[in-house]
Amino acid sequence: MNSIYKLIFFIFLVGCSHSNKFDANSAWDELITTLRSEYAYIDRVNEDFDSVISNFHSKALATTSKEEFIDVAQSLLRNFRDPHLNLGPYDNDDFIVYPTGSDIYAEIQASSVVIVDIKSDSAAFEQGLRPGMTIKGVDGSTIDEAIEAVTGMPIERLSLAQKNYALNIALGGKRYQSRTLAVVNEDGEHSYSLAPSYDSINRLKDGPAVSFRDIGGVGYIRFNNALGNNTSVDEFGNAISSLEQSQALIIDLRNTPSGGNTGVAEPILGHFTEAKRTYQRYRTQTPGRSYSEATLQQATVSPQSPLINKPFVVLAGRWTGSMGEGMTIGLDALGAKAVIGAPMADLLGGIKRIELNVSGAWLELGFERLYHVNGSYREDFIPDMPLNSADIDEQGRDQALLVALDVLTKG
Template sequence: MTFQNASLILSGAFLLSASAIAQTPDYRADALYLLDLIDAEYAYAHRFDGRNPARGAQGVDPDSVTDPSSLLRFAECAVNALQDHHAVLGVSSPRSYGLTPSFNDLWVEFRDDVYVVTDVRAGSPAQAVGVTPGWRIASVAGLPIEEAVEGLCGGPYDTGAGKGFAARVLAAGPRDQARDFVFLDADGQAQALSLPNLYQVETEDRPLISVTEHEGVRVLRFNDSLGNGDLIAAIDEALSGARPDGLIIDLRDTPSGGDTLYARALMGRLIDDAKAYQRHALPQIERDTGVARQWVEEVLPRGDSLAGVPVVVLAGRWTGSMGEGLTLGLDAVADAVTIAAPMAGLLGAIYDYDLPHSGWTVKLPTETLYHVDGTPREAYRADIGLESADVRGPNGEDLALERAFEALGMESR
């Protein structure tokens, strides 16, 4: 497992030239613009009964914004208030919290009044030191977890879902420092651990798709590559040669999402005729005009068809955004069997918006997305549900992959 390093594009942005000082941007105006932007464009306001939760949230005070540093804090707090891992800023500093799920190896939820680790990313620093699902977080960065959640800007986090969101932000940690935790293990014993931040983990080269084959069944594991410009060629290479008896599409390591172009490139090889792939809607239009707008996106066949080859899809917590869309799309167009834990639940499709004075980019979920049967993408459940798609056997067996072979009528690998 490897993790990509993200560029911190604001790390030098606080240094203004003499000419820039003469024309200092109106940072407060950008703060007000961001609040209005969320009002106008955020597609999931129904989660907050139609209101903008950033207004009045902790750390979201336009009058406090006077410079780039205070604007960044304001914007990060406003985005946190949406409790939506798909709403992100295009700017950051070394102290900004890492993105979930791309740069987080712990999935944390608030259950029964405790903060419990419900999944651990395969091959990650957390897994390497023995953190397992079921462990509880007692403290993070030297603070009791409840105190840390209450202090995270963008709150209050007064629902179970909100507390889980805040805990995942804290678990990712500031990008420039190690993450210090006290966990309670399965026996209730305290385990004090310091984990490297995923932004600091050295990466290694991996193929865009790892391909293996066993008795005619071909396994394609996508290595967080759904936005890579060379992926179409890699897809065609992975599907070349003799027609397989079955395909296993492993999307358990696609947390960074990608582009629908590459999803359609894969699905197009598995069909003979145009098929509906997903539904889109712009709820803001209906909210503003009373007239709904919704449309269906199709995928078209391309290249040598593998239509009719049985397909199984593996997905889990580190299947994000386009990985989630591809899972639903393969269900719809290729009649795939899906085997998955709940996925990352990244909401909708994001649009980029620029703040007019600073020029900073804000990425907001603006479209709502659905399976063709009308199920919201974030509510989709697999044909075969798992608590953790990366669950391992006592000797490290990949039990989800074994289930995939079984679904194709083969013995467990």
């Protein structure tokens, strides 16, 4: 090959190299523009939105591949404290998706990290972790180091709400990886080795979508993280038929961290009304128009047979997510005698998935702002009979179930 052809070939290779170079600047612009135009919860960020994203601007522009950019973007989005705000695809080194991959709920109290609730039938429960214990470290890292790894931010620049949100992601660990926690109880400090947090939630796929039993004349119905599975509708119908002779019902939505869809929820809610009823409200964010300017619309249910016309209570908590939250506020609107439990998981809004072409990522975000029928935001709903530990208390008891039985049999 003579020199002129070698030069042409070299210029061709250089051109190809430049054309294949990852364009971090365009990827960043696409992500931020999409958030500004499509996300209905920007105003919920503790700090000003521009301040939050400015902390990640230089990091994002320094990335040289789609994979690096996605890692930075994931850290950025966790600072928004919204479990519905997610970006993928994921890899095995990514943190769990909260709350599906979570089995411990803890809070920073003064200078300690205190376990507030433990998910029933989880790895943490099986290993004996209980509310009231304190956590000193995760996988060999201090609590501060673990929080910084989740958020990509120095600990001193985070609000308490951001720290607590990141803490509970860190306690769930990396996707499908085991965890080691340094925990202090009345006997001193101990090391707990926990199975991957997704293991217990994935086991539910082999069981019923809806489980039920009679407890002394009170029917108990529990949803097993399958509100996106149409079999839940049929199994709920079977449950209420089997419990026809019960004097009252307990509807347990505490194990719905992955949410679901209205196609499953609305036929179930229809058993609780004799006429078409509103069970929640919503406003939709569209490009160029904030949700706050949109018309407040009604989400309704139609009657389903058989009608449930007996007293009922609802159990909710830290692992009640998305459609589980929608069903909780819906049942409250449809006449629940009480909602018992802890604040829910706050998976914000009705979501959609948007493809980000430059980075090759997908972005899930809340584009519908959701409301209780009384006009309050869904994420602000608090059970009228609140409990700190809605799943398992310090003695390992299901306190919420005990309260529900007391309300229905003595109230």
